Amino acid sequence: MYPDWPKSNAELLPLPRCKGPKLKPFVFNGFQEIRFLEYIGAGAHSHVFKVEIGRTIYALKLFRFVYDYDWRSPVPYAEEDVTADIQVMSTFANYSEPFNCECRAYGRLQDAGREDLAVKSYGYILLSEHQERNMMEKFSHLDLEFDGNMDDPGSEDMRGRFRIDGRDPPIRGLLKEFGQGDEDLTTPVARRLLKNIKELQSLGIFNVDVARRQVISGKFSDFSTAVTVPHFVTSPELNPNLDSDQKLILEFETFQLSSNDYWLFDEMVKTWNDDNNGNIKVHAFPGGDGCLPKHNYNLRRKRIYTFVDPRKLEGVKKKRKLTEWEYNCDDKAIARLKCTHEFSESHEWVFKDGYIFPRINVWRY
Numbered sequence: 354m355y356p357d358w359p360k361s362n363a364e365l366l367p368l369p370r371c372k373g374p375k376l377k378p379f380v381f382n383g384f385q386e387i388r389f390l391e392y393i394g395a396g397a398h399s400h401v402f403k404v405e406i407g408r409t410i411y412a413l414k415l416f417r418f419v420y421d422y423d424w425r426s427p428v429p430y431a432e433e434d435v436t437a438d439i440q441v442m443s444t445f446a447n448y449s450e451p452f453n454c455e456c457r458a459y460g461r462l463q464d465a466g467r468e469d470l471a472v473k474s475y476g477y478i479l480l481s482e483h484q485e486r487n488m489m490e491k492f493s494h495l496d497l498e499f500d501g502n503m504d505d506p507g508s509e510d511m512r513g514r515f516r517i518d519g520r521d522p523p524i525r526g527l528l529k530e531f532g533q534g535d536e537d538l539t540t541p542v543a544r545r546l547l548k549n550i551k552e553l554q555s556l557g558i559f560n561v562d563v564a565r566r567q568v569i570s571g572k573f574s575d576f577s578t579a580v581t582v583p584h585f586v587t588s589p590e591l592n593p594n595l596d597s598d599q600k601l602i603l604e605f606e607t608f609q610l611s612s613n614d615y616w617l618f619d620e621m622v623k624t625w626n627d628d629n630n631g632n633i634k635v636h637a638f639p640g641g642d643g644c645l646p647k648h649n650y651n652l653r654r655k656r657i658y659t660f661v662d663p664r665k666l667e668g669v670k671k672k673r674k675l676t677e678w679e680y681n682c683d684d685k686a687i688a689r690l691k692c693t694h695e696f697s698e699s700h701e702w703v704f705k706d707g708y709i710f711p712r713i714n715v716w717r718y
């Protein structure tokens with residue numbers, strides 16, 4: 354489930370090992386020295402450090418071994434305990450465990466030549482034992498915990514559950530351009546971020562947890578929840594055994610998660626305006642009110658929409674044409690969706706016969 358200790362650099366393959374984009378390892382020139390300079394902060398999925406390698410300063414995001422309920426895994430819904438089943442857990446984790454989400458999104462940005470859309474990544478790193486020891490010693494006062502999440506660190510031994518030859522797997526990290534967080538939101542920045550969300554989605558990257566804390570030097574930097582096409586959420590071709598209802602679930606899930614990025618964008622602007630007496634008037638949806646036909650839309654023509662269908666990968670094609678995605682659903686579903694503000698994740702995922710299936714539940718499009 355987690356990458357093993359490499360015996361040589363040649364074993365450092367692009368990750369993750371599943372269909373779709375992959376991120377290459379960072380190439381050290383010469384001695385593999387990482388100087389840990391400062392602890393920048395914790396996120397739900399990581400600890401982030403300012404480091405120096407060679408003479409260059411970077412941000413190194415080291416991923417926690419998060420609980421299975423922290424990512425799109427089968428665990429909350431499986432009828433039997435699958436947590437010890439490495440095949441089941443790896444199949445899901447390759448697509449949706451935070452480190453792999455981030456590798457896949459950055460892999461796509463690099464393949465498409467669109468690294469300008471995010472804080473740059475220089476590749477992944479598997480910390481050596483020596484590097485890990487240095488880091489833990491330098492920051493021993495912080496009691497850094499890599500098992501679990503920020504709210505409940507260290508309750509379970511996640512890192513150690515799939516030991517190979519008695520060793521815990523290496524800590525995984527992404528090396529990134531060092532940037533500046535917590536900058537003011539301005540109208541030009543908001544406009545650019547909204548454009549960037551659409552462009553990311555046109556490259557098949559969505560569910561990027563849009564929030565101001567994610568914006569570093571004016572760009573998105575956190576893809577630890579990102580869904581990148583092809584993915585079991587978006588792509589029926591990954592499972593030849595899906596029936597037509599299950600394919601519709603995939604479509605709905607993709608629709609709701611990709612429109613969430615715009616809801617969250619509008620929320621981010623609103624919160625900024627409220628907290629700072631601001632007057633930014635950049636909205637994704639009319640008035641910042643969501644994708645349902647409320648104020649300015651002809652209510653007789655029932656429609657819900659979002660701006661980009663990420664499954665089309667329009668941004669990776671040469672001739673790009675971004676078209677709105679109007680979602681086909683009946684009036685009952687529209688009425689139901691109208692009651693919500695932000696879509697919630699509604700589907701459960703199970704593993705059967707080597708494939709991932711959605712399970713139908715109450716939420717129906």
Ligand SMILES: Nc1ncnc2c1ncn2[C@@H]1O[C@H](COP(=O)(O)OP(=O)(O)OP(=O)(O)O)[C@@H](O)[C@H]1O
Nearest residue numbers: 395396397398399401412529530531532534575577
């Ligand atoms: N490239 C960077 N340069 C400087 N600081 C950074 C960089 N990347 C992340 N940080 C800082 O580290 C914090 C955590 O990073 P990030 O949001 O990527 O982690 P995460 O674990 O996915 O967090 P969450 O999902 O809770 O936001 C950020 O809020 C930011 O303050």
